[in-house]
Every structure is written in C-alpha cells, then in structure tokens.
Amino acid sequence: MDEISRFIRKIDGFHMISTGEEGFFNFPGDPDWTYNGNRGTDFYANTELPAISYGTYHVYPDWWGKTPEWVLNFTVQHGIAQKKMGKPVVWEEYGWMSPEARLQYLGTVSNYTRLQAIGSWQKAYGWMSPEARLQYLGTVSNYTRLQAIGSWQKAVLDNKLAGVQFWQLGISNLSFGRSTDDGFTVYLDDPEAKTLIYDHVKKVNAQNHM
Template sequence: MKASAAVPAAALLGSASPARAARQSPFVGTDGTRFTHNGRPFAVAGFNNHYLGWGTRAEVDDVLETAKRSGASVVRTILHSVIGSPDGSVPSTWNWQSTADASNMGMHGTYLMSWDAGRGTWAFNDSAVNGLGRWDYVIWKAERLGLKLDIALIDFWQWAGGVQQVCRWFLPDYNSRAYKDEPAVFAWDLMNEPEADNTRLTPDGTPLSEDWISRMSAYVKSIDANHLVCVGGEGFYDRSSFVDPGRELAIPTIDFGTWHTYPDYHGLTPAQVVELIHRHGETARQAGKPIVLQEFSYSSLHEDQPEALRSWVEAIAADSSCAGWLYWRLVGRVTPAPTRAFPEAENDPPTVFAPDNGEHFDVAANPDATPANVWRSYQVLAGAARQLTRPNQPQAPARR
C-alpha cells in the first residue's frame, strides 16, 4: 500500500534533487529553525482553503486576493479529489457529483485521480476543465499575487475521497470474494430496529414503513441474490406505527421475520414472553416463512433470570414454527481502559471481561467474572444452543 500510494506523488512531482534551497533561490528554504526566501528570513502566516482545486476561477481569485489583503504569505490547500471509476464500475465512497456550493463540496464534476478498471491501476485526469489542469491557474494566480501555496498531495480523510478512496482501490481482501459471495454471511438486516411511522402514507397511498421495506429489500436482492434478507425489526403486534409481523412477512423480498423483546422495557412478564413466542410462531406458520427471536434479554437483577431465559429458549425449541433465537448479549475479554487508538491498540492484550453497561443483560463465559445467577444464565443459554444446533454439525461417515 505504501508503494502504491507513493506513485501518484512521484508522477505529479517528478524526480528531485536535495530540497535545501540556495541562498538566493526563489524557492523557500530553511536556516536552522527559520524559513528563508531569496536569502532573507521568511515568516509564514496564512490560511487554509479546501476548494481551490475545484472552485471556479472567480472563486479562486476571491480566496487568494482576500488572503493577500489579509497579510498572508502562505495559503495551504489540498489536491482534491479522488473517486472510484468515472463509469461507476468501481464505486466512489462519497458523492463527488454533488451540486452543493464549492465550499460545501460541490465539486463541479472535478476529480484528479480515479481507478482505471481496464488497466487495473490508477489514472490521472489531466483535463484543464475538470482535472489536474485546473491547478495551473491556481498556481499562476498565487504567483501573480506574491503568495506561496502549501499543497498537500492527497487527503487522508474521506470528504473528497482521499486515502479512504485509494484504500478501496488497493485494499487487500482476505479471501478475494465480494460480500455477496461470502458464505460466512448468514443474512442481511435492512437496519437494526428501523422505526419509520407506518401510519404515514407515500404519495401513492402505501404505508411508509412497508414501502421502505419493500423497496430496500428488493434493492438488496438485486445486488445479492445469494443471501437472505430480513428487516431486523422489533416485530411489535398491535402498534399502528409499526408494520404488523404478518404484513412484513407477506413482502416477497423479506425472507424471514424478526422480533425483539425486553420485558424490563416492554412491561411484560416472563410468561407473556412465552405467549408471544407462540404468537410469532403462528404468524410464521401462516406466512410459510421462518421467524427468529433476534434480540431478547432479562435483567440479571431479577433472581429468576436463568429460569425465565430457560422457559423462553425451551418454548422456541418446542415450537416447530419458531426457527431460533439470538440473545442480547455475550461479552468477552477486552483491553482495560484507558485504551489507545489504532494502530497502536492492535497489539494491546485483552485481559479483563467487559464490565456491564448498567442494563444487566450481559453474560460471559467465566464464573469468576460475573454474578452467580448470570453464570447460571450463561450455562442455560449455552446448553440450549448446543442442543438446538447439534443437527447443524456434519455427520461422521458410517464405519464399514
């Protein structure tokens, strides 16, 4: 990656001799802790501007002339922008065709570098209209005004592509597969717990949330025909602002249903959760699609947490219309606070179990790191999971 990222800079700048300037050189040099220019001390004061490379000439004039009037000796700017491929075959990570004003990232269709899918490498856009050639004017204007430009060759940040876009060109892939071809993916949730008001209607009279689910799930399916798609929603019954679970499952491009329950928040007893399990199972049976209890928990402050969880997972296992459950949530060992940023943090060892966040929903696979009833809850869940998933395991060939 380092070699690849260096290529654009080398191509832009060409080869160079050592950078220290001669005493009478027109180029800025250094003398100890000071800058020099034409043999004299050179003080740096000025401004940054981000859109010189894609602004109109009048916009460039205004910025640089204002800087000069303001006493600046240097204006700092960045060579923008970097996109995927102009034809869209390699996606851009940002909206480089925005029509906003120049300061708010309206690029006027300008880009400097892109990925050439045909040649399998990066390419410059040398155009004086919408490419690198626009910088000729910026540099000419600054020289006319007696200003110096401090130019960053590329931006790290994603706002105009930058290194984030370049990484999308070169980023190593662990198995050379697109996510849509990745067998390790179970399904795609459209969103975690989307809450669009289903009482509102689209212009054609369709309930808003149902319309969104239909459109988004069809779009995902158009990209990825391999994986299942679900909503990822809470699956509430009898709430007009939410899509009824039966209507959700009737959408052709939704492959299975989901629901989430937290009795501490929803005002339910453990027994009422069992009733909901069977109600969702019946809805799934009528739709002919699976249903998954995708999130559920019960505070460990309740002494009966293990017993409540057992009653729920056993009810799901016993109901042939229920496809499974996913508990919220299992935690593991973490690096204790205060933690560091990447890349330094990559090698910091995880040495403690994550502390509970105050909801008392977490379980951990360590009896010494959790209260006794939480450890029992973990054992309940782990035992039920092993039992439920045993048929998933490949069968050993029979001996002859």
C-alpha cells in the same frame, strides 16, 4: 422496507434479507400495545414482503413492562406466524436484566433468575441481570435469569423457531478486562452460561439435526 429489500435482492439474488424489527403485530382492537399496531409496524405484512427472507422479533420485558410469562405467548404467536407465512422466524434479541441493573434503572426487583426466565423462552429472549435491573430500572424481580430466560428458550424449542440470538454475549479475558455490561450481558465464564448458552446450543443443534 419493500423498496430497499427489492433493491438489495436485485443486486444480490442469494442474499439473506430480514426486517430486523421488534416483531409487533397489527391486530386492531387488541388491548396489548405490542399487538394492536400502536407502534406503527405489522409483523405479518413486513415479513411477507417478497424480497424478505425471514422475519425477526425482539423481547425486552424489563423495558416494556411485561412479565416472563407474557414472553412465552409472544413467542408462541411468532411460531404460529412462521407456520402461516412459510418463512423462518428468528428471535433476534432478548434479555433479562441483572438484579442490580433492574434496581438502578427501574427501581424494582424480580424473583426470576436469568436461567429461569430465558431458559423457558428458549424452549418457547434477554433478561437483565439483577444488578442491571436495579441500576437502570430501579426495581427488583422475583425471576432470576435462569428462570426467565430458561423458560423462553424452552418455548423456542417447543415452537420450532428457526433460531435465537440473545442479547448479549460477554467476554471476560480481553486485554482491558471484561466487555461492556449493559445489564443484559451473560459472560461465557458466568455460571449461567452453561445452561443459557452451551446447553441450549446443543439442544438447538439436536433439533436441527446438526
């Protein structure tokens, strides 16, 4: 990563270069696999490379066996890292499965809606729709998307992260119909879109004085 980022910087001194990584930490001895270096990455070491412009992290609690509450602390830790390193940190990917996808792929359910999960993360990102969670995980969740994502979005704002890019945006009025739904897709005409997309964009712009 150091070699290729320096190479890019040599070609274009004004190019924004990032890591595109999951954002796992390397704190030896920590019981959590996302923090103890088990995956072979080190968020601090990678982001502090001289040619790297900003750090990134991803969060998919459905796939990782984590809760929406766990995501909030993971976001706080990246906010702390942003301050310590003096470099922007962007929450590059996040999602919460739909109930259907969770049941299909994980065999479980969740009581959290996307608005609840992602909304809290954004103020602290996706959360599968219920349909996707049922399909891919074979599970259900007590969290809706509004509950899960809503809390994450709140965490983003509270920790003043440089930005967020949820996975993934869907378009409905294409010539062939709707764009692909992998279980994490939030379509612009979904009722959830007002809170998770339009309202959150306004809050981010206001925080950044735009």
